[in-house]
Amino acid sequence: MVKLIGAALILFAGTMIGFMQASRYAARPRQIRQLIQAVQRLETEIGYGYTPLPDAFERCAAHLPEPGASIFRGVKERINQPEGLTFRECWELSLADHWPGTAMRIPEKTALIRLGSALGISDREDQIKHMRLAVQQLKAEEDTARDDQARYEKMWKSLGVLIAALVVILIV
Template sequence: MYLKILGLMIIFISCVYIGKFMASSYEKRYIELLTFINFIDYFETEISYTSTPVIEILDSLTDKIKSPFKEIIIGVSEELTSYGYRPLCTVWEENLYNNKNKLSLSQEDLELLIYFGNILGTTDMENQKKYFTVIKSRLQVQLTQAYEKKLKYTKLFKELGIIIGLFIVILII
């Protein structure tokens, strides 16, 4: 009898955990987009007001940015420092794809991040600011969509986990 109750509790808790796990990807995507927008803001400020080279900005950002972007920035920074002859856009894209599994971003989000790496350091300061504005506005659209999905699906998956857990428990009883 006690084993049956313990088993039912384990099943219920597992279902609730699976629901929360599925909901967390929507929350992570929203946070990651917000983090990257802040990253672009910081980058834009550094380029505009201090005219700091890209490699130095990346080095200074490693302490200020959160994971999973921190690993990407560190990878890009180390690779550019070690192998300075490789183009920044190539190094950026490789590090983005190497850390893709750690990100909860959609394919469209990743394409925007790749685009950011492709234009980074390729033009003068004024055009760079214009590109940053365009990327940030497109990321804002993605952020709004991510927020709406977060509100919708987070609640859905959490409740679905509870309901399925209860259904299985009732079915077994």
């Protein structure tokens, strides 16, 4: 009876681990798409609304679901602090703080860091060009993420169950 309960727990745990890994592959393209929409909204706020950078980030964060909203809110909060940080420093610190909570990877972070180095230091047209470039880079990464999702999501679901079943067989 104890072996049966232990086997069921092992099978359940292995299955959940596989499903958690699969969910990260499913979340990545969705989060990249949300980030693309946020950058496009930021472009609109800066380009057509003539909105100051802190206000533009606040408005974008209001329309962005988590975990992306926390990145944008973190930038807005750091800009308003009296520490005298540049926008680039605020952007990079916010990315560093909130990035582990996302399913995104290094290429997306690199594109955002490049974008952050151009915002706030050049004229409106140059900032819009950098935002459009970031959107193009993020769209390419979204395509890659969708390919990875199609390739690895089912594999991780199956692998979790199969490895758990192997452990149960070896134990019993």
